[in-house]
Amino acid sequence: xxxxxxxxxxxxxxxxxxxxxxxxxxxxxxxxxxxxxxxxxxxxxxxxxxxxxxxxxxxxxxxxxxxxxxxxxxxxxxxxxxxxxxxxxxxxxxxxxxxxxxxxxxxxxxxxxxxxxxxxxxxxxxxxxxxxxxxxxxxxxxxxxxxxxxxxxxxxxxxxxxxxxxxxxxxxxxxxxxxxxxxxxxxxxxxxxxxxxxxxxxxxxxxxxxxxxxxxxxxxxxxxxxxxxxxxxxxxxxxxxxxxxxxxxxxxxxxxxxxxxxxxxxxxxxxxxxxxxxxxxxxxxxxxxxxxxxxxxxxxxxxxxxxxxxxxxxxxxxxxxxxxxxxxxxxxxxxxxxxxxxxxxxxxxxxxxxxxxxxxxxxxxxxxxxxxxxxxxxxxxxxxxxxxxxxxxxxxxxxxxxxxxxxxxxxxxxxxxxxxxxxxxxxxxxxxxxxxxxxxxxxxxxxxxxxxxxxxxxxxxxxxxxxxxxxxxxxxxxxxxxxxxxxxxxxxxxxxxxxxxxxxxxxxxxxxxxxxxxxxxxxxxxxxxxxxxxxxxxxxxxxxxxxxxxxxxxxxxxxxxxxxxxxxxxxxxxxxxxxxxxxxxxxxxxxxxxxxxxxxxxxxxxxxxxxxxxxxxxxxxxxxxxxxxxxxxxxxxxxxxxxxxxxxxxxxxxxxxxxxxxxxxxxxxxxxxxxxxxxxxxxxxxxxxxxxxxxxxxxxxxxxxxxxxxxxxxxxxxxxxxxxx
Amino acid sequence: xxxxxxxxxxxxxxxxxxxxxxxxxxxxxxxxxxxxxxxxxxxxxxxxxxxxxxxxxxxxxxxxxxxxxxxxxxxxxxxxxxxxxxxxxxxxxxxxxxxxxxxxxxxxxxxxxxxxxxxxxxxxxxxxxxxxxxxxxxxxxxxxxxxxxxxxxxxxxxxxxxxxxxx
Numbered sequence: 001x002x003x004x005x006x007x008x009x010x011x012x013x014x015x016x017x018x019x020x021x022x023x024x025x026x027x028x029x030x031x032x033x034x035x036x037x038x039x040x041x042x043x044x045x046x047x048x049x050x051x052x053x054x055x056x057x058x059x060x061x062x063x064x065x066x067x068x069x070x071x072x073x074x075x076x077x078x079x080x081x082x083x084x085x086x087x088x089x090x091x092x093x094x095x096x097x098x099x100x101x102x103x104x105x106x107x108x109x110x111x112x113x114x115x116x117x118x119x120x121x122x123x124x125x126x127x128x129x130x131x132x133x134x135x136x137x138x139x140x141x142x143x144x145x146x147x148x149x150x151x152x153x154x155x156x157x158x159x160x161x162x163x164x165x166x167x168x169x170x171x172x173x174x175x176x177x178x179x180x181x182x183x184x185x186x187x188x189x190x191x192x193x194x195x196x197x198x199x200x201x202x203x204x205x206x207x208x209x210x211x212x213x214x215x216x217x218x219x220x221x222x223x224x225x226x227x228x229x230x231x232x233x234x235x236x237x238x239x240x241x242x243x244x245x246x247x248x249x250x251x252x253x254x255x256x257x258x259x260x261x262x263x264x265x266x267x268x269x270x271x272x273x274x275x276x277x278x279x280x281x282x283x284x285x286x287x288x289x290x291x292x293x294x295x296x297x298x299x300x301x302x303x304x305x306x307x308x309x310x311x312x313x314x315x316x317x318x319x320x321x322x323x324x325x326x327x328x329x330x331x332x333x334x335x336x337x338x339x340x341x342x343x344x345x346x347x348x349x350x351x352x353x354x355x356x357x358x359x360x361x362x363x364x365x366x367x368x369x370x371x372x373x374x375x376x377x378x379x380x381x382x383x384x385x386x387x388x389x390x391x392x393x394x395x396x397x398x399x400x401x402x403x404x405x406x407x408x409x410x411x412x413x414x415x416x417x418x419x420x421x422x423x424x425x426x427x428x429x430x431x432x433x434x435x436x437x438x439x440x441x442x443x444x445x446x447x448x449x450x451x452x453x454x455x456x457x458x459x460x461x462x463x464x465x466x467x468x469x470x471x472x473x474x475x476x477x478x479x480x481x482x483x484x485x486x487x488x489x490x491x492x493x494x495x496x497x498x499x500x501x502x503x504x505x506x507x508x509x510x511x512x513x514x515x516x517x518x519x520x521x522x523x524x525x526x527x528x529x530x531x532x533x534x535x536x537x538x539x540x541x542x543x544x545x546x547x548x549x550x551x552x553x554x555x556x557x558x559x560x561x562x563x564x565x566x567x568x569x570x571x572x573x574x575x576x577x578x579x580x581x582x583x584x585x586x587x588x589x590x591x592x593x594x595x596x597x598x599x600x601x602x603x604x605x606x607x608x609x610x611x612x613x614x615x616x617x618x619x620x621x622x623x624x625x626x627x628x629x630x631x632x633x634x635x636x637x638x639x640x641x642x643x644x645x646x647x648x649x650x651x652x653x654x655x656x657x658x659x660x661x662x663x664x665x666x667x668x669x670x671x672x673x674x675x676x677x678x679x680x681x682x683x684x685x686x687x688x689x690x691x692x693x694x695x696x697x698x699x700x701x702x703x704x705x706x707x708x709x710x711x712x713x714x715x716x717x718x719x720x721x722x723x724x725x
Numbered sequence: 726x727x728x729x730x731x732x733x734x735x736x737x738x739x740x741x742x743x744x745x746x747x748x749x750x751x752x753x754x755x756x757x758x759x760x761x762x763x764x765x766x767x768x769x770x771x772x773x774x775x776x777x778x779x780x781x782x783x784x785x786x787x788x789x790x791x792x793x794x795x796x797x798x799x800x801x802x803x804x805x806x807x808x809x810x811x812x813x814x815x816x817x818x819x820x821x822x823x824x825x826x827x828x829x830x831x832x833x834x835x836x837x838x839x840x841x842x843x844x845x846x847x848x849x850x851x852x853x854x855x856x857x858x859x860x861x862x863x864x865x866x867x868x869x870x871x872x873x874x875x876x877x878x879x880x881x882x883x884x885x886x887x888x889x890x891x892x
């Protein structure tokens with residue numbers, strides 16, 4: 001990215017955080033906390049998610065057959081089904097059905113936003129009214145949604161009151177949420193009564209019965225489907241599921257995942273023709289009699305068939321648009337969908353949707369805001385690997401970006417298999433291991449140089465590394481050289497420790513502590529002959545570089561795996577790479593063997609403590625700790641081994657709940673994202689300060705968590721293993 | 726009756742009111758919760774009707790707007806969630822359960838199922854074979870779009886269930 005666009009982006013993000021950040025944070029964090037609380041009420045949350053996932057996999061696999069079945073159902077009962085190739089096709093058909101209609105009323109539908117039907121109808125002289133209160137506020141304010149489920153979360157009650165009072169001049173002026181709601185209900189009620197066409201989306205469509213399922217709370221979708229004499233439903237083809245019974249897991253998951261509600265107020269199961277009489281408000285005093293209601297189902301392709309054929313984007317079609325990935329995202333919580341979104345969709349999964357329906361350019365505008373922290377992975381009710389979709393799309397964007405002169409220069413210095421379009425900043429990050437190796441040889445000079453302002457200025461201009469961020473200090477004594485100097489020859493070690501780039505060159509203390517702790521529980525340790533597992537490259541969307549690293553790592557570790565040695569990591573993101581992402585980069589069996597052999601150091605210590613019962617590890621003696629475990633570590637459910645070990649040894653541990661520290665590897669170093677990263681970090685700082693009460697030791701497992709916490713707290717942070725030796 | 730207590734607990738959680746009554750006292754149970762004018766739709770249950778209560782069972786569009794209470798049947802309920810099912814028909818069931826500020830639902834105790842899987846076991850054949858349209862309603866209509874949670878958005882702000890215990 002050129003320097004100037006970095007600055008533009010930083011400014012845009014800063015302004016959004018100032019204007020909308022507080023409202024977005026309050027709402028999304030509320031939804032996210034609600035999700036955690038609500039899923040606790042389920043007997044088998046994981047089982048329900050797996051069933052939902054399996055239903056979607058099956059439905060997308062059998063889609064052509066299901067579409068035929070659905071068509072037979074709907075048409076057999078007098079409704080119309082129209083297959084729309086793209087947005088223009090859908091809009092043309094909808095305008096044709098509209099005929100000489102004067103007014104459409106709509107209930108909230110992202111798919112209708114995707115085809116921009118409102119603009120199209122307006123151009124035909126048709127009035128279009130959004131009846132979802134949040135959408136209506138935005139329509140009055142002429143703003144775009146900032147969230148796929150709760151479109152107006154960026155607006156406070158005060159700003160909505162000011163908007164309504166200015167636009168409608170009600171007497172007395174509106175103030176409370178109740179007054180605003182009542183006012184909107186009355187206004188919209190009248191508009192619904194005189195509407196010619198009601199338009200809805202569909203959350204699900206069952207092929208066996210031809211039923212549309214609409215998940216709502218306000219009741220506007222019910223009125224939209226009931227009152228006007230014509231009902232048009234617009235739905236992506238991915239909304240079709242095989243049977244009515246298949247709805248059950250989704251119904252139990254969607255409200256919980258989205259806004260933390262066990263169920264939303266209404267689930268409409270409409271099987272047209274709906275028998276309810278059409279109320280004719282032009283003849284208000286005549287009894288309502290059963291009258292025919294026209295029904296049209298527009299099934300939208302708009303890139304979805306191609307997504308289905310694309311092995312990497314296909315998973316996006318399982319998305320039920322609940323918003324959990326947005327709510328659980330530390331970055332989204334601070335900026336909302338106006339920054340973290342493309343033409344239509346927002347949040348983590350939006351990268352897949354935008355790439356599929358609008359193209360790479362739209363995805364490229366926000367895709368970097370996904371740091372790969374993976375907190376959305378467990379939040380997703382259909383288990384979509386959202387960070388992986390972001391990596392894949394990043395890789396495709398890299399391959400499309402034009403090469404620059406500076407890059408050409410650097411290609412020779414930092415060789416890899418990536419196209420020459422990969423920006424310098426990405427290459428520098430992906431090759432941090434190489435840079436650190438050179439740097440540590442001349443560590444005092446390199447560290448001094450890296451602190452000089454002209455150098456920082458240059459790094460900012462060329463590679464977009466923010467000068468406000470302190471760079472990691474390289475050690476001249478690396479973990480490897482310390483280990484070699486110990487003169488202990490280990491011929492047949494019990495375990496193999498991976499000296500990852502950061503542990504080896506920067507945070508060597510946690511490496512030496514890990515070796516000592518493992519020895520203290522009776523294990524003989526050797527270091528692996530690899531360090532860089534490819535995480536930095538993958539974080540930059542450089543899949544071929546990461547794959548090459550994975551292959552090397554696998555080759556080097558293979559003899560140890562063969563000899564049944566546990567491969568031990570101190571850096572959670574590298575362990576997560578082997579346990580999660582290698583499955584995408586290596587042959588399945590090979591990846592599985594490696595994943596099974598790999599463990600984090602604290603889990604191994606726990607195992608040893610459990611079997612032997614005693615050790616030479618240091619006791620905590622009630623020392624108070626605030627522990628921030630790593631985002632990817634929590635996704636793998638590996639927070640508890642660390643807490644267990646610390647508590648077993650007599651430490652008094654409190655854990656943080658923030659989804660991510662905001663540094664997220666290299667993210668917080670980038671000039672355009674530095675302020676956002678700090679905002680996320682400050683939220684964590686506030687939590688830590690609240691938790692610690694009086695002075696406590698702050699503990700973190702990840703290197704970037706440590707850097708972030710030290711920056712926002714201005715004090716030392718240690719790795720848990722350092723407390724044990 | 727199994728599940729009744731659990732269902733009532735769920736209603737409590739949703740802040741939905743309820744009355745337990747034998748079939749023969751339905752009218753007086755209704756009288757206690759109707760705010761005039763009341764509109765509604767004939768009950769599809771044998772031996773239960775709204776005849777004795779002051780309910781307009783054939784409302785006009787204007788009555789939808791002026792009605793304070795809407796009385797309809799609930800054909801099924803889910804104990805674990807406190808949800809009721811309002812099935813659309815050729816009468817004003819859907820409209821009467823939607824327009825007035827207060828919705829009063831008449832439910833037979835025998836129509837309470839324990840959980841969501843049990844509900845869909847019954848819904849599957851009904852939707853497939855009889856093209857049923859139904860609303861699964863859980864508590865009153867609500868919105869958080871105006872800066873705070875408000876009950877009563879486009880639909881009722883209050884729901885009351887009349888549970889007919891001996892049916």
